[in-house]
Amino acid sequence: MTSSGVVTGVHCARGHNFSKSTAMFIDILAGLGVAGDAHAGKTVRHRSRVAVDPDQPNLRQVHLVASELLEELNTQGFDLSPGALGENITTQGIDLIELPRGTVLVIGDVRLSVTGLRNPCVQIENFRPGLLKQMVGKRDDGTPLLRTGIMTTALNSGPVTAGSGIVVQLPPEPHIRLERV
Template sequence: MTIGTVVAVSRDDQHRFSKANQDSIRLLSGLGVEGDAHLGVTVQHLSRIAQDPTEPNLRQVHLIHDELFTELRAAGYEIAPGDLGENVTTHGVDLLALPVGTRLRLGPDAVVEITGLRNPCRQIDRFRGGLLKQVVSRDEAGRIVRKSGVMAVVLEPGEIHPGDAIHVDLPATPHRPLERV
């Protein structure tokens, strides 16, 4: 069981790109972050609603590793927790390497299950010009690499705060690699 740390928690009740940092957020089972625009059983992202509003919401909670911010600073981008629209900023957990179905215990009570990778869109370049090329690249084999975090659904409710521990529980093998959701 790997242990990491919650660096920041964020939410926004409007569909804006960035989310405001909070002292705590409450996760609600099967819904997402209380008071966040993406809370719901069915899709809440505007582009997804336009495609099919009845689809299940596999993007209830967005998590990003703060190690990405260090990488972006080295490339000349000052990015802070919440800037990229994430609800939970983590440290010490390689989120992008985790398989589908991984469960993260955030703080003493909340549990989320990773559903896939966030697929960054052109809005990221409107936020900071050129940033999309920093968070989407290609590996040596030419495959697309998405670095802008993972999406999850809430299995167990709870309040989480900066400084809370993160425990990682991997699913049974064989593991399925993350794909965009």
């Protein structure tokens, strides 16, 4: 089964900034992530994960956030623009959080494999007081629901621009629910 959505913005930051600047396009590099982005690499680049084990594989190469989440939070007064949560790709029309692990997102020639959920951290609270509480919810079964977007790995290389379509290719069943990576 496939479904579709659209890229509404692309973002990149060379430094370990909380937010990323909006760009005309981003270049995805197979096995690495976004060219020129601080989080690109075969091994982890997020500082907290490097401190634990710098040799672990980077399952957080490309970060995606739904524009619907930003819109919801903006109605609550948080004033979040695309890229504000540090995402590389802002999307519309896809319930990112509910995708199963192993889903492939096809954006033009680029294929991204969904690895898990981004875990919200204290930086979110420092960025906008009260935002961290909005990023952690509960699923129907009582387990935590992390709403700060999804993480993917780059299966191949190519450019991504705003306005690009996204085709969602679900993995074979049984589906595995996303957990934090």
